[in-house]
Amino acid sequence: MPIDPGRLLARPFPVLEHAYTQRDTQLYALGLGLGNDPLDAGQLRYVYEGKDGKSLRAMPTMANVLAYPGFWAREPDTGIAWQKVLHAEQEIHIHAPLPASGNVKGATRITGLWDKGEGKGAFLQQTREITDAATGQLLATVMQLSLLRGDGGFGEGGSSGAPPAPHAMPEGEPDHVCDLATPAQLALIYRLSGDLNPLHADPAVAAAAGFARPILHGMATMGIAAHAVLRTVLGYDDTRFAGMRVRFTAPAWPGDTLRTEMWVRGHTVSLRTTAVERGVVVLNNARVDLR
Numbered sequence: 001m002p003i004d005p006g007r008l009l010a011r012p013f014p015v016l017e018h019a020y021t022q023r024d025t026q027l028y029a030l031g032l033g034l035g036n037d038p039l040d041a042g043q044l045r046y047v048y049e050g051k052d053g054k055s056l057r058a059m060p061t062m063a064n065v066l067a068y069p070g071f072w073a074r075e076p077d078t079g080i081a082w083q084k085v086l087h088a089e090q091e092i093h094i095h096a097p098l099p100a101s102g103n104v105k106g107a108t109r110i111t112g113l114w115d116k117g118e119g120k121g122a123f124l125q126q127t128r129e130i131t132d133a134a135t136g137q138l139l140a141t142v143m144q145l146s147l148l149r150g151d152g153g154f155g156e157g158g159s160s161g162a163p164p165a166p167h168a169m170p171e172g173e174p175d176h177v178c179d180l181a182t183p184a185q186l187a188l189i190y191r192l193s194g195d196l197n198p199l200h201a202d203p204a205v206a207a208a209a210g211f212a213r214p215i216l217h218g219m220a221t222m223g224i225a226a227h228a229v230l231r232t233v234l235g236y237d238d239t240r241f242a243g244m245r246v247r248f249t250a251p252a253w254p255g256d257t258l259r260t261e262m263w264v265r266g267h268t269v270s271l272r273t274t275a276v277e278r279g280v281v282v283l284n285n286a287r288v289d290l291r
Contacts, residue, residue, distance in 0.1 A: 003079040003148075005113050005157035008124075011078065013108040017133055018067040022049055022101045024193070025058045028065060031190030032223040033182055042236035049100075058098040060241045061223040063140035064090065065193045066098075066130050067106020073146070080124075081150030087218055088123070089145035089164070091245040093289075095138045097238065103133040111143070114163045118153030123163040166247055166285040169270050174261035178228035179276065182216065184255040190220040215251035221258065221282055222246045225273045228260035229288045233269055239291070242267075246286040250275075258282070267291070 029035070029046035037043060049056040073082040112125030123145060130140045145163065183189075187200040195217050198205040206214045226244055234240050252258060256275040260283075263270040267290045273283035 002154040003151045005154050009110050009113055011110060013069055016067040016106045019103045020101060022056050025056060025100050028062050028193045029059050031193055032220060032227055033180060033186060045236055056100040057238055058100050060094050060238055061226045062098055063092045063130060063142055064219045066104050068194060069108045080148055084150035086147040086149055087248055088147045089247050090222055091143040093141040093243040094241060095140060098139055105131050105133050113158045115154055115158050116152045121147050121149040121152040124148055167245060167287045169285060170263040175264045176232045176262040178232045179257055179259045180224055180228055181257050182254055186254040187214055187216050190217050213253060216254050218248045221252045224258050225260050225271055225283055229269050242291045243289040246283045249284045250280045250282050252282045
């Protein structure tokens with residue numbers, strides 16, 4: 001049965017409050033592989049609180065896991081064929097540096113629903129605004145674009161226009177290349193930041209889904225690409241990191257070496273990430289926006 005687009009676009013979400021500590025911030029960064037070189041002062045900024053206990057920085061991509069509403073598409077009221085949902089893109093805008101610890105609120109709403117036609121699926125965009133719970137300051141906006149592979153053909157009632165076009169990649173050779181090794185247990189660490197899907201931990205579940213082994217979370221791959229930009233272009237100055245958008249093209253595996261190619265054009269860093277050993281592009285049409 002087709003989804004009800006009007007009902008889905010108007011679906012209410014509770015405002016979620018999320019308190020987190022420095023330990024959570026450190027665990028998130030460790031789940032991206034930061035600290036692989038424990039002598040790298042740049043990496044230590046995100047995994048070590050410093051002698052004063054106040055030097056810890058939060059990775060900008062940690063916005064992805066703050067006040068996250070979970071996999072709500074499984075709820076019966078949505079009408080979505082949740083088994084066929086595919087995470088297509090993720091985008092974040094950082095309005096103020098994320099505190100290394102704090103209490104935030106997340107307000108989620110559906111901001112787009114586009115029908116691709118019967119048998120072709122639909123695109124759904126959800127947007128989450130993350131604010132400081134005490135002051136109300138807007139810290140980050142997070143947008144997720146999903147392909148609802150089993151829900152096309154609902155006709156009228158969706159959003160006008162078209163879903164966001166992919167970011168256009170520059171031509172020519174990249175200005176920078178950064179290779180980052182991922183430990184074999186990385187998905188087991190990253191999942192402790194909130195995404196407990198057994199696809200990333202249980203070999204039997206991964207095999208049933210058609211994968212040779214548990215795969216790395218897409219949002220972890222995004223964070224690793226952000227690390228590459230911070231390391232190579234920004235000298236670990238995250239105050240210049242204004243936002244990021246990625247398109248997921250294939251799963252990465254824990255243990256892959258992830259090579260991020262970067263093209264710097266003004267305040268935009270276009271990027272592509274490849275799993276080197278397998279020759280598979282895992283992120284494409286991606287960008288980081290700079291201040």
